[in-house]
Amino acid sequence: QVQLEESGGGLVRAGGSLRLSCAASGRTFSSYYMSWFRQAPGKEREFVARMSASGNTTIYADSVKGRFTISRDNAKNTVYLQMNSLKPEDTAVYYCHRWGTNYWGQGTQVTVSS
Numbered sequence: 001q002v003q004l005e006e007s008g009g010g011l012v013r014a015g016g017s018l019r020l021s022c023a024a025s026g027r028t029f030s031s032y033y034m035s036w037f038r039q040a041p042g043k044e045r046e047f048v049a050r051m052s053a054s055g056n057t058t059i060y061a062d063s064v065k066g067r068f069t070i071s072r073d074n075a076k077n078t079v080y081l082q083m084n085s086l087k088p089e090d091t092a093v094y095y096c097h098r099w100g101t102n103y104w105g106q107g108t109q110v111t112v113s114s
Helices: none
Strands: 004-007 010-013 018-024 034-039 046-051 058-060 068-073 078-083 092-098 108-113
Touching (some): 004 092, 018 092, 034 078, 046 078
Antiparallel strands (some): 004 018, 018 078, 034 046, 046 058, 068 078
């Protein structure tokens, strides 16, 4: 059983920054792609970013490209999402996800005020 636990969400003003963390249990963290998704009120969950198991390859949604950075520390079983130049439309619950599986975190709320 894999558990994913996000942290780092909060309230920030437009233009500000936040760093999300996702700590994973288990011994196979370094074998999997990891990703971040988000879900705004009344909207479907959407893809934000993904990183390969080794960390060599990343992909981002167009809406966050150039502002968000995904990274990982396989020694700590943790994936991060650095969010800069935040906009009100980034307001959502952010979820950590082990790509290709049904493992999701419980989510962390990010609210960006204008």
